[in-house]
Amino acid sequence: MGKLTLGVFSSLVGSLSMDFAVKLSEAAVKKGHKVDFWVSGNGTMLSKKAQRAFKDYSALEKKLQELFATGNFQATACEACAEARGYRKEDTMEGWQRHSMDWYLASCFSADKVLHIGGD
Amino acid sequence: MAIKKFAFVVKSLPYKTEASRLALTHAIASQTVEIYLEDGENVEPVVAFIGDGVLNCLKNQKSMNTYGVTSNEQHLKNSLLLDLRVLICKEDIDKFGISEDALIMDAEDIGGETRARVVPFSEIMQEMDSASHLLFF
Numbered sequence: 109m110g111k112l113t114l115g116v117f118s119s120l121v122g123s124l125s126m127d128f129a130v131k132l133s134e135a136a137v138k139k140g141h142k143v144d145f146w147v148s149g150n151g152t153m154l155s156k157k158a159q160r161a162f163k164d165y166s167a168l169e170k171k172l173q174e175l176f177a178t179g180n181f182q183a184t185a186c187e188a189c190a191e192a193r194g195y196r197k198e199d200t201m202e203g204w205q206r207h208s209m210d211w212y213l214a215s216c217f218s219a220d221k222v223l224h225i226g227g228d
Numbered sequence: 229m230a231i232k233k234f235a236f237v238v239k240s241l242p243y244k245t246e247a248s249r250l251a252l253t254h255a256i257a258s259q260t261v262e263i264y265l266e267d268g269e270n271v272e273p274v275v276a277f278i279g280d281g282v283l284n285c286l287k288n289q290k291s292m293n294t295y296g297v298t299s300n301e302q303h304l305k306n307s308l309l310l311d312l313r314v315l316i317c318k319e320d321i322d323k324f325g326i327s328e329d330a331l332i333m334d335a336e337d338i339g340g341e342t343r344a345r346v347v348p349f350s351e352i353m354q355e356m357d358s359a360s361h362l363l364f365f
Contacts, residue, residue: 117246117250209253210260213254216271226247227245
């Protein structure tokens, strides 16, 4: 089984790029692969806890919790990008890690495939 | 000993989005990636500006004066100070009518020795072909 690293820079709300990335993660984990999921820039919005699920907006917290529970999915937010947006450590959804950008590069290093999904 | 080349390809306009800034900050992060890797492993970054992205390389950016935020010029100079390889697409600067004199080609003012290079797109393609991973910004 392989390792997929996804870097996502789009915000949770505003496009469906994040939905696509999480859906792809689900498919990969279901096939037995491991997924590293990195968010940077506006993508750090995904790591914010207590998102309210409206039908008009993307809501991925529940899916992420299911992915974390598999043990084959880890998600990390860029700490500086999150802090710049006012997302503090205590605001971070359970299961997430926060690191600097070198974590992403290291994850890419050991990945079988990397999919880098740019921002807005 | 495993060294993997990562190509950071910048095609976004400066300041319109955060993308080009993130390209440079992620590329600079290659300087500390070793803390996560095994002995002998490392990342070799190359930064290539293409299309609208070449506008990130213009000199005399004033974002600190205007918005109070660091400029992409400062990040680009930091990249050169850290000896990152920086390539700027010749065809695209020609398309915009930009001369090399108008571009940030070095970081001598902060003690850098490495220079950016204006190269034909074919050379950037070769870099992309030989990279382990492509990261488009």
